Amino acid sequence: MLTLLAHRDAKHVVQVAGLQVHSDRVEVVTLDAGPDFQRDWLDRAAAQGGPLLLEPEDALKFARACLKALEAIHALGVMHGDFKSDNLCIKAIKMNPESGVALDLESLRLIDFAYAVYREQPLRFVLPTDPDRLAYMPDSYRAAIKKAQATADPSHIQQAACAQVDLYSLWYMLSNVVPSNLQDGRWMVWQEWMHACKKAAREPLITSTAFDAPTKQMLALTEKMLGQLAEPQSRWAQVATALPSWEIQSGETPLANAHPTKLLTPLIEIPLSTVTTVTSEPSSQQMAVQASSVNLKDQPSSSTSRAGQNIWQYQRWWVIVASLAFLYRWLDHRFVETGLKLTDLGFGLGLLAMALAFPAVLGALWRAVFHSRSACFWVRYPGLVLCGIAAYFLVVLVPVGVSVSQLTAFLVLLTLLVVALLV
Numbered sequence: 001m002l003t004l005l006a007h008r009d010a011k012h013v014v015q016v017a018g019l020q021v022h023s024d025r026v027e028v029v030t031l032d033a034g035p036d037f038q039r040d041w042l043d044r045a046a047a048q049g050g051p052l053l054l055e056p057e058d059a060l061k062f063a064r065a066c067l068k069a070l071e072a073i074h075a076l077g078v079m080h081g082d083f084k085s086d087n088l089c090i091k092a093i094k095m096n097p098e099s100g101v102a103l104d105l106e107s108l109r110l111i112d113f114a115y116a117v118y119r120e121q122p123l124r125f126v127l128p129t130d131p132d133r134l135a136y137m138p139d140s141y142r143a144a145i146k147k148a149q150a151t152a153d154p155s156h157i158q159q160a161a162c163a164q165v166d167l168y169s170l171w172y173m174l175s176n177v178v179p180s181n182l183q184d185g186r187w188m189v190w191q192e193w194m195h196a197c198k199k200a201a202r203e204p205l206i207t208s209t210a211f212d213a214p215t216k217q218m219l220a221l222t223e224k225m226l227g228q229l230a231e232p233q234s235r236w237a238q239v240a241t242a243l244p245s246w247e248i249q250s251g252e253t254p255l256a257n258a259h260p261t262k263l264l265t266p267l268i269e270i271p272l273s274t275v276t277t278v279t280s281e282p283s284s285q286q287m288a289v290q291a292s293s294v295n296l297k298d299q300p301s302s303s304t305s306r307a308g309q310n311i312w313q314y315q316r317w318w319v320i321v322a323s324l325a326f327l328y329r330w331l332d333h334r335f336v337e338t339g340l341k342l343t344d345l346g347f348g349l350g351l352l353a354m355a356l357a358f359p360a361v362l363g364a365l366w367r368a369v370f371h372s373r374s375a376c377f378w379v380r381y382p383g384l385v386l387c388g389i390a391a392y393f394l395v396v397l398v399p400v401g402v403s404v405s406q407l408t409a410f411l412v413l414l415t416l417l418v419v420a421l422l423v
C-alpha cells in the first residue's frame with residue numbers, strides 16, 4: 001500500500017526507504033516520520049495536567065491538517081482504516097524564543113497502513129482486529145468486519161470501506177484531544193465543526209458520489225471557519241501548544257520494537273484454514289506493525305505487471321467504447337449495403353443507442369483523466385444497454401447476409417464487452 005501511495009505521489013504519508021529481502025519474506029522499511037502524536041505530544045501534555053491545544057483556531061488548524069492528509073489518500077481511492085492518534089507523526093518547531101513548542105502541521109504524516117483498503121483492488125484477507133474494541137470506527141464498518149470474520153469473506157469489508165470511516169475516526173480522536181466541557185463562547189465554532197464532522201461521517205452517500213467528496217467538503221468547511229475567525233492563512237501550518245520547550249529526540253516511526261501505547265489496535269486470531277480467498281497471509285503480529293512482512297509468493301511478479309494492471313484499470317473503458325463504436329459502424333454499413341429498412345422498434349433502438357453513446361464516451365474520458373469511480377457508472381450501464389441493442393441488430397441482419405462465422409465472432413466480442421463492463 002505504501003508503495004502504491006508513493007508511486008501516486010500521495011502527500012502526508014510516511015515514505016518508503018527501501019525493502020529488506022529475506023529468503024521467506026520482504027520487509028518494507030520507512031523513513032523517520034517524526035515524533036509520535038500520541039506518545040510525544042498528547043501523553044506529554046497530559047502528564048503536565050493540561051490540554052495540548054489552547055485555542056479554537058489551533059484545533060481547527062490541526063483538524064485541517066488531518067483532513068489534508070486524509071484527502072491525499074482518499075483522492076486515490078484509499079481508506080486508511082486505522083486512523084487514530086498513535087498512527088500520526090508530527091514534528092516540532094519553535095515559533096519564537098519566548099514561546100513553547102509548536103506543531104509543524106506541514107510535517108504531519110500518516111503511518112501504519114496495515115488495515116488500509118484500496119477500492120480499486122479486492123481485499124485479499126479478513127482483518128485480524130477485534131471489532132468490539134474499535135470504538136473509534138463507525139458501527140457499520142465494525143459490523144462489516146464481524147461479518148467478514150464470521151463468513152471468511154473479505155468482500156464485506158471492501159464494500160463497507162469509504163472515506164466516512166476515516167472521518168468518523170477523526171471525529172472520535174478530536175473529541176478526546178480537545179476537551180468537550182469548554183464553556184467559553186469562542187469555542188462555539190469548534191462545537192459546530194465537531195457536529196458537522198460527525199454528521200458527515202454518518203450521512204449516507206449516493207453511490208455515484210466520488211470517494212473523496214465527504215473529505216473535500218469537510219476541508220472546505222474547516223477553511224471557511226478559519227476565515228471566519230480571521231486566522232491568517234500564513235499561520236495555518238503552525239499550532240502553538242501548552243508544552244514548554246524541550247529537547248525533542250529524533251525518534252523513529254513506531255516499528256516492531258516500539259513500546260505499545262494504550263491505543264494499540266486490538267487484534268484477534270483469525271484461523272487461516274477458514275479463509276478460503278487466499279493461500280498465505282500475514283499473521284496478526286505482522287499486521288500490527290508499521291514494517292509489515294509479506295510472503296514473497298504473494299507479491300506481483302514485477303513492477304511492470306502492477307503498472308499494466310493500473311493502466312488497464314483506468315483505460316479499459318476507452319477500449320470498450322472504441323469496440324462498441326466499431327461494431328455499430330459495421331452494423332450501419334451492413335444495413336446500408338443490404339438495403340434493409342428499420343422497423344419502428346429498430347428505429348427507436350437506434351435513437352436510444354445514439355443517446356447512450358454520449359454518456360459512455362464522456363464517462364470513459366472522465367475516468368481516464370480524473371480516475372473518478374463514479375465515471376464508471378456512465379460507461380457501465382449505457383454500455384450494457386448498447387451491447388443488448390447491438391445483439392438485436394445482429395440477429396435482424398442474419399436473414400440478409402450475415403454469415404455464421406461473422407455472427408459468432410461479434411457475439412463473442414459482445415460477451416467479452418459485457419464481462420469487461422461488469423468486472
